[in-house]
Amino acid sequence: MGGEEGKSPLAGGEGMGFTMSTAHSQPAKLRRIPPATYADVCGQNEAVEAVRDLIELPMKHAHLFAAVGVSAKPSGVILAGPPGTGKTLLARAVAGECAAHLEIVSGPELLSPYVGATEQALREVFERAGRSTPSLILFDELDAIAPSRATADAHHQQSMVAQLLALLDGLQSRAGVFVLATTNRPKSIDAALRRPGRFDRVVWMKLPDEVGREAILRYYLKPLKLEPGMDIDALVADLATATDGASGADLEYLCQTAARLCVKEVVARGESDSDTAIAERHIRLAAGGQ
Secondary structure, X not given: OOOXXXXXXXXXXXXXXXXXXXXXXXOHHHOOEOOOOHHHOOOXXXXXXXXXXXXXXXXXXXXXXXXXXXXXXXXXXXXXXXXOOOHHHHHHHHHHHOOOEXXXXXXXXXXXXXXXXXXXXXXXXXXXXXXXXXXXXEEEOHHHHOEOOOOOOXXXXXXXXXXXXXXXXXHHHOOOEEEEEEEOOHHHEOHHHHOOOOEEEXXXXXXXXXXXXXXXXXXXXXXXXXXXXXXXXXXXXXXXXXXXXXXXXXXXXXXHHHHHHHHXXXXXXXXXXXXXXXXXXXXXXXXXXX
């Protein structure tokens, strides 16, 4: 992105393949809508369904909530679970499915050594989201942004949490702005953030079961050029059984490793790219290294 927005680490989409929209109040160049969909989030059906209920329904159907006499404003949602389970991907998917502007606030990037700078950056995020409705603010690694003030070792951490609390409490006046957060350590988040009206809903994203691993493997194998005649069903079934405890990120890496082994072999033989195809042995060898 160009201009002032492109310089900010909180711009919410640099290098993430976001598309632009002109269907809302914010100018097209400032709205960032990720291309991700729910189909990209394999092996997490329960989490997808929960997020659709808590975020998509009120975002897309606010008039129906009003018709039955309740506010469409949802409570904040925390996506919790081990690394590599697709928490950030699910947040991008709900924004993409709802054609919502996405602001991604990364904990490490947000922190500043200058007094008041972090708090100002937080306010700017909420202001941009308010100008770009419908919008979704994603706090990636919320435990880094808002650790418990009882254990915070610096005044600026306590001040940052207080600022975030104030901004969340003001969301009732920001129609069309929704909030999500991800964390591997939900118990480390300041308790005040988990009160009703703030981040009081936790959606757990577990490591995928065997059925989930099959779906993930099919997803990552689908775009690869595989040797003709490969029995994909049998291969995927074997791999899903052999990779118990693997995350989605682990399975993606398995497929990338198979491609790398294939390329290495082709280069060693001096063949052309037209002869390059991933064989079953490359995939099984990659799986053996998991």
